[in-house]
Every structure is written in structure tokens, then in C-alpha cells.
Amino acid sequence: MSKPDLTIHLAAPRGFCAGVDRAIKIVEMALDKWGAPVFVRHEIVHNKFVVDGLREKGAVFVEELDECPPDRPVIFSAHGVPKSVPAAAEAREMVYVDATCPLVSKVHIEAQRHADNGLQMVMIGHAGHPETIGTMGQLPEGEVLLVETVEDVATLDVRDPARLAYVTQTTLSVDDTADIVAALQERFPAIQGPHKEDICYATTNRQEAVKAMAPECDALLVVGAPNSSNSKRLVEVGARAGCAYAQLVQRAGDIDWRALDGIRSVGITAGASAPEVLVNEVIDAFRDRFDVTVKPVVTAEENVEFKVPRVLRMATA
Structure with a gap:
């Protein structure tokens, strides 16, 4: 028939993408260098097939640093982590490797630069996503305000409308993000954006x-x-x-x-x-x-x- x-x-x-390719390579190279087990805080990338394959090679995936023994290496996922995580690893004298995608690290650096210049940050992203948690965790609590939709912009309670900047999660819809940026610029004409688009x-x-x-x-x-x-x-x-x-x-x-x-x-x-x-x-x-x-x-x-x-x-x- x-x-x-x-x-x-x-x-x-x-x-x-290059960031995912690099993160997977980091886990594989860490296993080659230190042997199994190597601990990974959060899924290295969001794909069950990839995570299961690395688990078979000796990677152990955990959600928090306190689940890792201090005498084994730990890798931070491609999504990035709050500043408190490497600080805690250093306090425990752990060996750690940061697999944060360089394009996410770029957003972290932007956020810190704006904060150093006295600006309050607005982050366009998804609540609870590891990348959003990591980026917001670069600055003290309250310094980064999260918006997910155009509607959220209307209810933003900012410290000073003239002293604002925004960053975005790198994996958003280009069109949706453009609408939110437009709403931010309309309500806060002085808001500063990234030199180069954050969406990767x-x-x-x-x-x-x-x-x-x-x-x-x-x-x-x-x-x-x-x-x-x-x-x-x-x-x-x-x-x-x-x-x-x-x-x-x-x-x-x-x-x-x-x-x-x-x-x-x-x-x-x-x-x-x-x-x-x-x-x-x-x-x-x-x-x-x-x-x-x-x-x-x-x-x-x-x-x-x-x-x-x-x-x-x-x-x-």
C-alpha cells in the first residue's frame, strides 16, 4: 500500500546553540578530569535526553548546593546562578566550574553595571525560570523588578522613574519582548536598555x-x-x-x-x-x-x- x-x-x-554545546562539553570534560561523580546544580540544559545521557556517564544532578558533598566538583548550569551560589561554594572550599552561557553572563554584567551607576533594574522574564532567578540574584533583593507581560508594566512601583534600566531573559519571544519594551519606554521615557539586544x-x-x-x-x-x-x-x-x-x-x-x-x-x-x-x-x-x-x-x-x-x-x- x-x-x-x-x-x-x-x-x-x-x-x-553554542552555549548549550559548551555546557555539555564542560560536564564531559569535568568527568574526564575528576572522574565520577561530578555534581551539577540544576539540569545543565533543559533536555531530558541530554541530562539522562550525562547521568549515565556519572553526572549527579541536584537542585541546591547543599545536596553536594564538599569534596566533589560541582558545575553550575548554563542558565546562570545568583551570586550567592558561587559565594557559598567558596565558603565550603568546593571546586566549582561555572557553565553559565556567556550571553547570559553578558546580561549579568549589564545588570551590575547599571546598578553601579545607581539605576534600579527591570527584568523582562519568566518568574521561576532558572535564568531569571540567576539574573535577579546578581543584585540585592528589591533592586530588580520582574515583568512578564505588557500588563505588568502598568503596575510597576519604581523608586525613581528617571533612574531605571532594563534587561531581558535571553530565550524570550522577540515580538512579545518588543511589545513589553515599548510599554516600558512609553511609561518611563528615561529607561535605559542594553547596548546590544539581550535575546540571544x-x-x-x-x-x-x-x-x-x-x-x-x-x-x-x-x-x-x-x-x-x-x-x-x-x-x-x-x-x-x-x-x-x-x-x-x-x-x-x-x-x-x-x-x-x-x-x-x-x-x-x-x-x-x-x-x-x-x-x-x-x-x-x-x-x-x-x-x-x-x-x-x-x-x-x-x-x-x-x-x-x-x-x-x-x-x-
Whole structure:
């Protein structure tokens, strides 16, 4: 029996960004240098497949530093941590490696610079997300005010409207963030922004690829974890760009085939912490059911690479 035809629009760029690639490499190199177990505070990146793979190699994932023994190395996740965390590690004389994405560290430095200049900070981000917690934790309590929506801007209680600056989480929707920034600038005309956009290149590029292909697709599947901010934003961007059905899937086994009944085209992309092996798994699942033609949708080329910390480079020199 012949299979129905299906065009897969395959987004590029997709999947791992330089910050995720670096963070995973840091855990692997730490295991090579110090042996197992190596402790990791919070999931190194938001992807179960990646975390489970590192766990099998000897990484132990914990939520707080006090769950780590003082005589084993600990790694801080790519999302960044409050200043209190490395301070506590130093107080316990622990060996630690900071895997914070350099683009998140850039936001931390911005926040500190504005605070040093006497400005109160507004952070555009998601409450409870590790990156938001880490960035807000760079400054004393009360110095960073969180806004999640345009509506939040109207209720902001600031110390001095003339002495404000804003930063953003790096994995937000570009369009939603622009609306919030506009609301902040309208209410606080003197508010200062970053010299360069805080939303990272990888988030922006993946969203642009989805916008380019969404109108051509009957459905869009985003390979990524439910706790991955940038992956969830890709689903929202796809729906807003005109795709009637946009869904987040962790693996091929999560695909709702009944919802895809009768489709002629599907867009596939992956969040910045989803490995390519899972994308291939999803494509193979479609090949089992359809006569597939893969059409790449290339909107940008990425060649960014971040060095691992010096302590690990020395180990392999």
C-alpha cells in the first residue's frame, strides 16, 4: 500500500546553540578530569535526553548546593546562578566550574553595571525560570523588578522613574519582548536598555526560521523539553505566524498522529537544548508513515563557538 506524500520543511538553524554545546562539553570534560561523580546544580540544559545521557556517564544532578558533598566538583548550569551560589561554594572550599552561557553572563554584567551607576533594574522574564532567578540574584533583593507581560508594566512601583534600566531573559519571544519594551519606554521615557539586544542570537535565529516556514506548513512540531523556554516560544511563534497546529514534542513517541491526519506538509525545528539525534528520530517516524520529501528552510548560518573555562582547557592541554 502506497504512503501519502508529505513535505517536511526542516528549519535551519535548529537545535544546539553554542552555549548549550559548551555546557555539555564542560560536564564531559569535568568527568574526564575528576572522574565520577561530578555534581551539577540544576539540569545543565533543559533536555531530558541530554541530562539522562550525562547521568549515565556519572553526572549527579541536584537542585541546591547543599545536596553536594564538599569534596566533589560541582558545575553550575548554563542558565546562570545568583551570586550567592558561587559565594557559598567558596565558603565550603568546593571546586566549582561555572557553565553559565556567556550571553547570559553578558546580561549579568549589564545588570551590575547599571546598578553601579545607581539605576534600579527591570527584568523582562519568566518568574521561576532558572535564568531569571540567576539574573535577579546578581543584585540585592528589591533592586530588580520582574515583568512578564505588557500588563505588568502598568503596575510597576519604581523608586525613581528617571533612574531605571532594563534587561531581558535571553530565550524570550522577540515580538512579545518588543511589545513589553515599548510599554516600558512609553511609561518611563528615561529607561535605559542594553547596548546590544539581550535575546540571544540562537533564540532569534530559530524564531526567524519558524516564521519563514510556518505559513507553508499544515502543522509544526518543535522538538524540545516542556521546561525549555526557547522551545515553548517556538511553538507560540509558529502558531502566531499562521500554522494551524503547532506542538512541542520531546521525542517521536510524543507525536499525536491523529492530530496530523490528512496533512500534506509539516515543519520541524528544535529548541536550542535539543540534540539532532531527536530531530532525526522524528523525521524517521514520519518516513515510516509517509513518502517524505525534506525541504530545508535556511534563514541564517551559525558559526558561534564559546571556549570552555580555563581550568578544563588546562586539563586537556
